[in-house]
Amino acid sequence: MKRNGIFFWIGAAVFLIAIALMTKLITNEYPFFAGYVILQFIVLAVAWSILGGHAGYVNFGTSAFFGMGVYTAVFLFKVAGAPLLVQIVAAAGVGALMGFALGLLTLRMQGIFFSIATIALTIVIETSITNWRYVGGAAGIQLQRPPVTWPFSGYVQMLFFVQAVLVVLAVVVSRYIQNSWIGRGLQALRDDELAAECTGVPTLRLKVLACVVSGALMCAAGAPAAMYLQYADPSSAFNLNYSVSTLAMSLIGGTAHWAGPIVGAILLGTTQQLLTVTISSEVNVLVLGVMLVLFVVAAPEGLIGLLRRVRDKRREGKQ
Amino acid sequence: MISGPWCADPGRRTSAPSNFGGKGSACANREGGGSGAGQGGPYVFSFELLLDAVVLGVLLGCFYAAVSLGLSVAFGLLDVPHVAHPAFLVLASYAVYVLNEFYGIDPLLAGLLITPFLFVFGLAAYRLYYETFEKRGSDAGVRGIAFFFGIAFIIEVLIILQFGVDQRSVTAPYIGKAWRIGDMRIPYRLVVAFAVAALLTTLLALYLSKTFMGRAIRAVAQDQEALRLMGANPIRIKQWAFGIATAVLGIAGALLIIVAPVDPTLDRAYIGRTFCVVVMAGLGSMTGTLVAAIILGVAESIVLTLFGASWAPAISFAMLLGVLAVRPQGLFGRRS
Amino acid sequence: MTPPGTSAPLLQISGLTKRFGGFTALDNVSVDIRPGERFGLIGPNGSGKTTLINCISGAFRTEARTVVFRGEDITQLPAHVRTRRGIARSFQIPRPFKSMTVVENLMVALDFAVATDPLVSAAHRHETAMSILAGMGLASKADASATTLSQVELRKMELARAMATRPKLLISDEAMAGLSSSEVDEVLDLLMSLADQDITVIMIEHIMQAVMRFSQRVMCLDAGKIIAIGAPNEVMANQRVQEAYLGT
Numbered sequence: 039m040k041r042n043g044i045f046f047w048i049g050a051a052v053f054l055i056a057i058a059l060m061t062k063l064i065t066n067e068y069p070f071f072a073g074y075v076i077l078q079f080i081v082l083a084v085a086w087s088i089l090g091g092h093a094g095y096v097n098f099g100t101s102a103f104f105g106m107g108v109y110t111a112v113f114l115f116k117v118a119g120a121p122l123l124v125q126i127v128a129a130a131g132v133g134a135l136m137g138f139a140l141g142l143l144t145l146r147m148q149g150i151f152f153s154i155a156t157i158a159l160t161i162v163i164e165t166s167i168t169n170w171r172y173v174g175g176a177a178g179i180q181l182q183r184p185p186v187t188w189p190f191s192g193y194v195q196m197l198f199f200v201q202a203v204l205v206v207l208a209v210v211v212s213r214y215i216q217n218s219w220i221g222r223g224l225q226a227l228r229d230d231e232l233a234a235e236c237t238g239v240p241t242l243r244l245k246v247l248a249c250v251v252s253g254a255l256m257c258a259a260g261a262p263a264a265m266y267l268q269y270a271d272p273s274s275a276f277n278l279n280y281s282v283s284t285l286a287m288s289l290i291g292g293t294a295h296w297a298g299p300i301v302g303a304i305l306l307g308t309t310q311q312l313l314t315v316t317i318s319s320e321v322n323v324l325v326l327g328v329m330l331v332l333f334v335v336a337a338p339e340g341l342i343g344l345l346r347r348v349r350d351k352r353r354e355g356k357q
Numbered sequence: 358m359i360s361g362p363w364c365a366d367p368g369r370r371t372s373a374p375s376n377f378g379g380k381g382s383a384c385a386n387r388e389g390g391g392s393g394a395g396q397g398g399p400y401v402f403s404f405e406l407l408l409d410a411v412v413l414g415v416l417l418g419c420f421y422a423a424v425s426l427g428l429s430v431a432f433g434l435l436d437v438p439h440v441a442h443p444a445f446l447v448l449a450s451y452a453v454y455v456l457n458e459f460y461g462i463d464p465l466l467a468g469l470l471i472t473p474f475l476f477v478f479g480l481a482a483y484r485l486y487y488e489t490f491e492k493r494g495s496d497a498g499v500r501g502i503a504f505f506f507g508i509a510f511i512i513e514v515l516i517i518l519q520f521g522v523d524q525r526s527v528t529a530p531y532i533g534k535a536w537r538i539g540d541m542r543i544p545y546r547l548v549v550a551f552a553v554a555a556l557l558t559t560l561l562a563l564y565l566s567k568t569f570m571g572r573a574i575r576a577v578a579q580d581q582e583a584l585r586l587m588g589a590n591p592i593r594i595k596q597w598a599f600g601i602a603t604a605v606l607g608i609a610g611a612l613l614i615i616v617a618p619v620d621p622t623l624d625r626a627y628i629g630r631t632f633c634v635v636v637m638a639g640l641g642s643m644t645g646t647l648v649a650a651i652i653l654g655v656a657e658s659i660v661l662t663l664f665g666a667s668w669a670p671a672i673s674f675a676m677l678l679g680v681l682a683v684r685p686q687g688l689f690g691r692r693s
Numbered sequence: 694m695t696p697p698g699t700s701a702p703l704l705q706i707s708g709l710t711k712r713f714g715g716f717t718a719l720d721n722v723s724v725d726i727r728p729g730e731r732f733g734l735i736g737p738n739g740s741g742k743t744t745l746i747n748c749i750s751g752a753f754r755t756e757a758r759t760v761v762f763r764g765e766d767i768t769q770l771p772a773h774v775r776t777r778r779g780i781a782r783s784f785q786i787p788r789p790f791k792s793m794t795v796v797e798n799l800m801v802a803l804d805f806a807v808a809t810d811p812l813v814s815a816a817h818r819h820e821t822a823m824s825i826l827a828g829m830g831l832a833s834k835a836d837a838s839a840t841t842l843s844q845v846e847l848r849k850m851e852l853a854r855a856m857a858t859r860p861k862l863l864i865s866d867e868a869m870a871g872l873s874s875s876e877v878d879e880v881l882d883l884l885m886s887l888a889d890q891d892i893t894v895i896m897i898e899h900i901m902q903a904v905m906r907f908s909q910r911v912m913c914l915d916a917g918k919i920i921a922i923g924a925p926n927e928v929m930a931n932q933r934v935q936e937a938y939l940g941t
Contacts, residue, residue, distance in 0.1 A: 150438035158674035165671035219804045226801045233788035238776040238806025324514040330507035
């Protein structure tokens with residue numbers, strides 16, 4: 039346990055240092071441009087799994103959180119020219135509030151009702167933003183990036199590094215939850231909410247906590263996207279594709295371990311980038327959908343589950 | 358982009374706020390140019406405008422009932438988290454489109470022709486769902502929902518790959534003309550949709566209450582064990598019911614493309630509409646489905662008249678949220 | 694053991710009514726449970742037994758002051774707080790945490806229900822869980838997945854999980870349903886031994902020999918009303934109880 043912890047922190051530090059070095063050494067912008075999207079999906083998938091994996095509440099509203107992150111950034115930038123860090127922190131706050139509201143919804147709805155409610159929330163928010171002219175309405179809004187600050191050589195490099203920090207943050211939080219009493223409580227309420235409550239688990243408080251943490255991370259992940267694209271419009275910021283991608287990445291990676299969503303996001307994120315560039319974005323969604331369905335049917339525990347099964351088999355073989 | 362019958366007419370894409378003013382009721386106006394309705398703009402209340410909206414809302418509501426019937430059976434009675442229902446619906450519409458466009462078959466007849474295929478498709482789909490999820494039991498909820506969500510996306514993309522993202526429509530003698538009563542214009546296509554929808558709803562309600570199989574389906578929703586003790590196989594019955602739920606999509610899909618042109622992502626808007634209707638109705642109630650659909654139709658129609666088309670996509674979803682939060686058992690709920 | 698009737702009641706139910714829509718599941722039920730008592734609750738199906746324990750354990754909310762536990766009105770408390778106050782229950786149909794092992798099921802209770810001293814290490818709590826399992830004869834199954842247990846093992850695990858919350862009042866909801874007669878004796882002996890550890894036990898049961906052997910007092914519900922309460926023999930001999938069970 040202890041040794042695992044040390045390895046984890048060393049790994050996180052090495053990852054960040056490597057990213058920082060990359061932004062110094064590589065001058066071509068394209069790898070950062072593509073890598074940013076993968077990092078963004080890692081944050082989304084890890085955040086999604088906190089609620090969807092541990093607590094078993096399927097959130098189709100990833101797009102709602104992501105989109106609100108984008109528009110929090112857009113609003114703050116337009117109203118006060120707020121710097122990136124402020125945009126992200128504010129987006130996390132907005133996401134936490136949304137998560138709180140979502141957590142209260144779990145009081146009245148479970149299972150499919152909760153999932154449908156999250157889609158509904160997405161569309162209602164999207165429509166409201168579409169009708170809000172200050173942030174551009176349906177037509178969207180152009181944004182001019184401010185000059186980049188030291189020590190970064192380019193804005194995209196900075197965004198890439200910032201998103202990498204968010205990745206580390208999300209993974210640290212998710213790992214902590216999995217290994218702590220919070221994780222055990224969420225797992226219990228996923229298995230049986232009434233039994234958990236009668237065993238002393240404060241189910242509502244834990245669900246709200248999971249929603250708040252998950253929501254804050256998703257919103258924060260969305261905030262830099264405004265500056266990344268230098269443009270925002272409601273139908274792409276709130277696109278349901280974010281929901282289905284995140285869901286697919288988490289479930290394909292496997293939600294039983296914090297590393298699952300990371301594996302899923304890297305694998306699918308990379309595939310998506312390649313497919314979008316080489317074939318078309320439609321084929322990319324098709325592959326995503328087919329993979330999701332295949333995994334859900336044939337390997338319900340995801341890649342992590344498959345790995346564990348192989349490992350258990352080998353261990354049995356040795357004995 | 359979410360769109361529906363309101364903003365789905367080519368050349369009348371109304372999502373931009375610039376269309377905010379001067380717009381009465383989209384459906385009343387769309388067939389024959391400006392009637393009296395649009396004159397006052399959306400901000401001035403007028404009785405005729407409201408009456409228009411209510412009449413059109415009721416017609417539209419019946420149509421919503423027809424497209425929700427299958428979900429009312431699949432989700433309301435069988436507890437299958439069928440998020441892909443609207444995607445199946447749009448798929449049926451495209452089948453109708455192909456039969457109409459390339460073989461000149463009347464859309465309603467085309468809907469009837471594809472019904473048997475849909476029935477078999479439904480039988481197979483339930484079998485797959487049962488074998489992979491219901492039978493295994495644990496954690497079926499999460500994965501079942503994800504499964505149907507994935508299926509919906511696959512259908513969407515396959516349609517895009519085959520037909521592109523453009524809207525498709527059908528031709529029939531009753532499409533494009535309107536019926537004039539005083540100042541009001543009611544498009545025939547809505548009248549046809551209304552009549553067929555009412556007929557379909559009645560037939561399904563009768564089937565579920567009068568026939569042996571229909572009553573077995575309702576029994577399976579109440580108490581599977583009791584049915585098993587009586588020697589019936591609940592899985593068979595559920596499979597049959599899911600077949601029926603999918604089969605009615607033939608006519609429903611025809612109505613969908615009769616009422617307005619369809620595009621591949623139209624199913625997203627109908628997730629809101631169909632689930633709103635089914636949840637508001639109270640799971641599995643056929644009368645409830647009709648009443649709830651009419652409430653939704655009228656609400657959409659009125660909001661559209663007063664606030665403009667850009668708010669239209671949110672109405673059903675907002676009502677769905679409201680119902681879930683306030684009265685999750687619906688208006689005619691079978692569960693306490 | 695405290696002799697019944699001498700000390701303040703552990704649990705006071707007074708004027709408890711529970712309606713679902715137009716259906717009255719419990720109609721003005723009042724009863725006191727004394728500390729250390731072994732209390733049997735019987736009644737035909739649908740008479741309101743499970744509703745009553747749902748009201749006590751907090752799955753259903755009731756009006757103020759209808760449920761008082763150790764002198765405190767607990768009607769406004771959510772179920773998990775009631776568990777921490779000392780009310781534990783098992784379920785009519787076992788509800789294990791399926792994704793966990795047997796010992797992990799107990800760890801949930803130890804993590805959440807017991808006011809934990811941060812100094813008490815996870816290893817120590819694991820030890821506690823193991824000793825409870827040993828007491829139930831489940832030690833060998835500690836690392837087995839909860840889904841692999843037999844019916845009687847599931848029943849025992851539920852009782853063990855309830856015990857891990859350190860209850861003062863344990864409500865056992867038909868813990869013997871569907872068991873063979875030797876298994877019934879096993880579970881009954883377990884419940885008896887718990888009662889000897891100064892835990893008050895309310896037992897809902899259909900198996901009459903078990904109720905008779907176990908209970909110091911028996912209460913019979915029918916259609917949400919108390920139709921008899923008292924010594925087991927008296928209640929069994931009661932005309933209305935026999936009618937309720939024979940359905941006349």
